Amino acid sequence: MNKKPRTVFRPLHGLLLLDKPAGMSSNQALQQVRHLFRAEKAGHTGSLDPLATGLLPVCFGEATKIAGLLLGSSKAYETTAVLGLTTDSDDADGAPLLERPVPADLDAGRVEAALAPLRGPIRQRAPIYSALKQGGEPLYAKARRGEAIEAPERDVMVHALELIERDGPRLRLSVECGSGTYVRSLVRDLGEALGCGAHVTQLRRLWVDPFTSPRMYTVDQLRAIAEGEGEAALEACLLPIEAGLTGFARIDLDAGDALRIGYGQTVRLPAEPARVPGTVAVHDADGRVLGLGQVDGQGLLRAQRLFSWASPSSP
Incomplete structure (x- = not known):
């Protein structure tokens, strides 16, 4: 063979x-x-x-x-939620937990009222089947062994959460959120706010900043x-x-300063243009990115995370 x-x-x-x-x-x-x-x-x-x-x-x-x-980074999703059934994973891959009737008087206004508290800075409980670690081990590993799990709560940011359309018990939603936000948890909490439960059947990530x-x-x-x-x-x-560093201010160094930053030395930046303290993308005189640096309030640039070719000993 x-x-x-x-x-x-x-x-x-x-x-x-x-x-x-x-x-x-x-x-x-x-x-x-x-x-x-x-x-x-x-x-x-x-x-x-x-x-x-x-x-x-x-x-x-x-x-x-x-x-x-x-x-x-911030991320955007489109998801389909099905009302009336909760699962242990909060999505269609999980085992059914509880089935409840969808309210007969459910309309767009009631859905909007349930969505509103899920926007902005919120406290969210992670799904028990998630990659979030507890005691150095992913929650899903503990869940698969049948261990009782108290999923942690944490602060997350939901920039936008909108109903796109409704088809019977199916709600198509758009989500824009910050790091650490679980769309499955949003759908679970939406279902509970509507009194009938819900789970995710489709989820697509549309973009990740930048x-x-x-x-x-x-x-x-x-x-x-x-x-x-x-x-x-x-x-x-x-x-x-x-392409992954476009969200950071760019600093271009001449050959001498590029050499110094590659050796791990501090570089003093010119007073003009004014430099805002924070993380910056550092480039050499040829435009090649060297890595990330940190500018302090005195205009001093220090290496933060450099790529291998920034070192003078690299080819």
């Missing part, structure tokens, strides 16, 4: 905007594209549930150093490109690392 050839991995740096399919975990999707690109190092910027589809930014190589920034109009690729599309056009065409699907 012919064995599948072993993947020979290589250094590769960049960002892939992956359109994750339903029925696959985020890690499974990550591993598939990592092998397609033959990338030595890869990571994603926040899990999507197996049921969910849509944007999963994948970081290759040095781009993994900014994965934490993207993980904390990729608000993303050109996404499915695994099948990428595989077809690799097989039909070759590795160079596949690499053309990647975004440069700096």
Whole structure:
């Protein structure tokens, strides 16, 4: 029997905007594209549930150093909630818990009244089947063993939550939210506010800041490109690392200061233009991004997280 050839991995740096399919975990999707690109190092910027589809930014190589920034970004979703049934996972992949009739007098006004308290800064209880860790272990691992779990509550931000349309017990909703927000929990709490329960049957992530109009690729599309056009065409699907840093002010350094920041030394920035203290994207004189720096109130720039090529000893 012919064995599948072993993947020979290589250094590769960049960002892939992956359109994750339903029925696959985020890690499974990550591993598939990592092998397609033959990338030595890869990571994603926040899990999507197996049921969910849509944007999963994948970081290759040095781009993994900014994965934490993207993980904390705002995100947008479209979801379908079905009223009248709760499940242990708050979505259609879970076991049914309780079935209740949908109120006969339910109208758009009553739905809006239930949505309103779920907007803005809210306190939210995570689903028990989630990647959130407790005692160093994901909640879903504890839940699968049948352990009793008290899911933690935390503060989250819901920028927008709107009803798009209703079709019987199905509500299609749009959501824009901050980091750590669970759409499944929003739907669960909406169902309880309406008195009949609810669970998610479809969930699609539309964008992740700063990729608000993303050109996404499915695994099948990428595989077809690799097989039909070759590795160079596949690499053309990647975004440069700096595409993930567009939300930060840009600092361009001359050759001497770029060398100093690469050695980990502090650089004094010119007084003009005025510098706002905070995290900045640092570039060299050729426009190549070197990494992230921190500017203080005195106009001093210190290295925060540099890419490997910022070091003077790197090729």
